[in-house]
Amino acid sequence: MRHCLIHRISTLSALILCVVAGHAVADEEGTIKYRQGVMKAQAGYMSAMGMVVQGRADFAGNMADHAEGLHRLVKIVPALFPEGSDFGETDALDKIWQNRDGFRSKAAEAEKAASGLVAATQSGDPGKIGQAYKAVGQSCKECHEEYRRKKN
């Protein structure tokens, strides 16, 4: 906790120094907002694809594109959580930085699942697509349950 506070103060000081010095610098809030944008895009893809998988929207022809877009975003997940982006308006839990290997392992599982969805959409087989979609959803859920603040 103490370490955490010192870390935060030092990060903030560095930021203030840069701003005072007139540099345009990436800031923690900007990094967090970037991450949230990327996560939002992923959620949008999953939500859209879910409707097709359930047979509720006639856009099967877009699935391969969506899966590829999603996969590209899932691949960058580990990079979205650099040191110093662990405070501010974020639901990311400290555990991400405390258990870096565990987090990376979960992210790698999600990447594998998303890659599987790309392959399934390319096959065009609705059964395979449905299963692969479910696997992606499951890996999102597992990572969120472990590393994201619970929503009330």
Added chain:
Amino acid sequence: MRHCLIHRISTLSALILCVVAGHAVADEEGTIKYRQGVMKAQAGYMSAMGMVVQGRADFAGNMADHAEGLHRLVKIVPALFPEGSDFGETDALDKIWQNRDGFRSKAAEAEKAASGLVAATQSGDPGKIGQAYKAVGQSCKECHEEYRRKKN
């Protein structure tokens, strides 16, 4: 208004018939949710890219990928609004269907802007990227102002 009501009743009847007959059919709500997912993904991309454009997040290397993902989604916008997806939980205004050509024209402008952003990100020139990003934002805004219900 009367036409609109009749249209809605007939669409609903067709849906009920299909459900009664046991077919798995795309429904209006599913189509709307699909559309909202695609729009959410676009908003996520714009939000993430905005942080990079403002120099607030160090992810310039992802810009070309994001721009391409966004462009692929913007391209399908006109197809997201089929006849019959004009009621339910949607912010889409009737004007989309009443002024189909006008809407298509606005969507085509957005597509052109998104294509310009792809080109700019491939150049890697931050000035060009910033301008192209702004043009995309402007085209989103113009279309939303004209064809989307105002948020309170």
